[in-house]
Amino acid sequence: MNFLPGTLDLLILQALAQGQLHGYDVVAWIREKTNGFLEIEDGALYTSLHRMEARGWLRHEWTTSPKGRRAKYYSLSPEGRRELKSGEREWIRFSGAVAQVFQGSDA
Amino acid sequence: MNRPGKQDEIRDEIEFHIDETIDALIANGMSPADARREAARRYGNRRRHAAAMRAVNRPDIIGTMFEEVRFAIRALRRAPAYTMTAVLTLALVSGVNLTMFGIADGLTYRPLKYLKSPSQVHRVYWQWTNNGRVTTSASTQYTRVVDLIRDGSTFADVAAFAERTVPVGEGADVQQQVIAPVSASYWRFFNAGPALGRFFTPEEDVTPRGADVVVLGHRYWRTQFAGRNVLGQVLKIGDLRATIIGVAPEGFDGLNDGRPPVAFVPITSYAASTGTSDSKTYFSAYKWGWVHILVRRAPGVTVAAASMPRGSSRPRGRSSWRTTRACRPPTRRNRARFSLRSARALVQPPVPKQRRPRGC
Numbered sequence: 001m002n003f004l005p006g007t008l009d010l011l012i013l014q015a016l017a018q019g020q021l022h023g024y025d026v027v028a029w030i031r032e033k034t035n036g037f038l039e040i041e042d043g044a045l046y047t048s049l050h051r052m053e054a055r056g057w058l059r060h061e062w063t064t065s066p067k068g069r070r071a072k073y074y075s076l077s078p079e080g081r082r083e084l085k086s087g088e089r090e091w092i093r094f095s096g097a098v099a100q101v102f103q104g105s106d107a
Numbered sequence: 108m109n110r111p112g113k114q115d116e117i118r119d120e121i122e123f124h125i126d127e128t129i130d131a132l133i134a135n136g137m138s139p140a141d142a143r144r145e146a147a148r149r150y151g152n153r154r155r156h157a158a159a160m161r162a163v164n165r166p167d168i169i170g171t172m173f174e175e176v177r178f179a180i181r182a183l184r185r186a187p188a189y190t191m192t193a194v195l196t197l198a199l200v201s202g203v204n205l206t207m208f209g210i211a212d213g214l215t216y217r218p219l220k221y222l223k224s225p226s227q228v229h230r231v232y233w234q235w236t237n238n239g240r241v242t243t244s245a246s247t248q249y250t251r252v253v254d255l256i257r258d259g260s261t262f263a264d265v266a267a268f269a270e271r272t273v274p275v276g277e278g279a280d281v282q283q284q285v286i287a288p289v290s291a292s293y294w295r296f297f298n299a300g301p302a303l304g305r306f307f308t309p310e311e312d313v314t315p316r317g318a319d320v321v322v323l324g325h326r327y328w329r330t331q332f333a334g335r336n337v338l339g340q341v342l343k344i345g346d347l348r349a350t351i352i353g354v355a356p357e358g359f360d361g362l363n364d365g366r367p368p369v370a371f372v373p374i375t376s377y378a379a380s381t382g383t384s385d386s387k388t389y390f391s392a393y394k395w396g397w398v399h400i401l402v403r404r405a406p407g408v409t410v411a412a413a414s415m416p417r418g419s420s421r422p423r424g425r426s427s428w429r430t431t432r433a434c435r436p437p438t439r440r441n442r443a444r445f446s447l448r449s450a451r452a453l454v455q456p457p458v459p460k461q462r463r464p465r466g467c
Binding site: 023028043044054059065 | 123130151152163164
């Protein structure tokens with residue numbers, strides 16, 4: 001499905017709020033939390049990760065995964081946490097407003 | 108252009124993701140071949156995504172510049188008289204500026220950060236005349252450092268330093284980096300304490316082989332280790348496996364002519380670790396010329412007096428020079444070629460090569 005602009009970034013930030021994750025974990029987390037409803041092309045997720053890192057919202061560290069592979073782990077920077085909080089507020093206001101419209105139509 | 112390191116990171120990151128996906132699909136009962144196909148499908152167009160990842164870190168410099176140039180041309184074409192005046196003025200000013208910069212560059216030096224009493228500190232250049240031709244060199248053998256220290260009275264302190272490019276790190280993290288093998292006395296030339304840990308001591312810088320320790324450059328520590336406490340970790344530097352004992356202060360780049368070093372190791376540890384025949388004789392033979400020397404003049408000793416030939420520290424006469432070139436058989440031609448009629452240690456301010464005034 002097509003994402004509203006900024007939604008994927010917000011989902012990634014929320015995934016990383018759980019702790020340090022590599023890109024594969026982020027995809028898996030989003031799939032699990034949305035019961036597979038949000039189908040993300042995996043490659044697109046990495047572009048978002050890099051873009052947010054360039055903006056200073058994320059940090060990264062190369063380390064070894066539990067399977068012994070060299071992996072890039074991302075975590076939230078303080079700016080990223082602030083961005084997540086403000087994005088979450090905006091999203092709740094936006095989705096609430098849209099829901100109100102449809103609830104109004106049903107009535 | 109992105110650095111090769113960045114491109115490698117992007118490739119490694121994509122490969123990791125695809126490998127993890129394949130593992131998960133196989134664990135769910137898919138055949139390896141199907142899992143590979145499915146992982147590739149889920150990832151999408153690998154080349155396009157890699158390009159997008161690279162582009163994120165690369166501003167559109169060409170596009171922006173092109174726009175700026177177009178705007179400038181349009182503006183200048185509207186006012187040709189103004190354009191001619193501006194171009195001529197700029198040409199004149201640039202010429203004057205270039206000349207003045209050349210003069211200023213030749214006459215003045217910027218003081219080096221942290222250097223203690225810069226007016227007393229000099230780099231030693233070796234100068235000799237061979238068949239009427241004067242040759243000056245900044246690099247010499249480590250043995251000459253030993254000689255200068257033994258000579259004593261002229262210099263209050265002597266330090267050796269060098270610059271090498273070697274592989275640093277291990278496995279996928281290994282990169283060619285500039286390092287500085289330096290003597291323990293090197294640190295005494297600077298008013299600078301370590302940002303973390305300590306510098307190495309004279310006991311760790313001894314012939315025939317010093318201790319396997321390293322002081323990281325501050326910038327390298329920040330970028331490679333994110334400023335973490337890395338004391339006690341082992342870092343592979345060329346053939347050394349060196350324990351990290353400290354981090355140089357911020358802005359401390361040493362005296363190297365090229366890029367700032369990422370690490371400082373005891374010069375005796377580095378020399379002994381190279382595994383060449385020179386690594387066994389570097390402190391006793393006049394053969395391997397790779398060391399630069401820093402000196403602090405003793406109180407009351409002038410630059411002229413310090414530059415005079417003296418004692419064993421000067422490049423020696425014919426016989427010792429033949430020893431220096433011991434790898435060559437002492438033929439008649441060879442003796443004539445290396446006869447030294449005059450030789451002296453020429454001291455100069457410690458200016459890295461790119462800022463060195465002409466004529467040095």
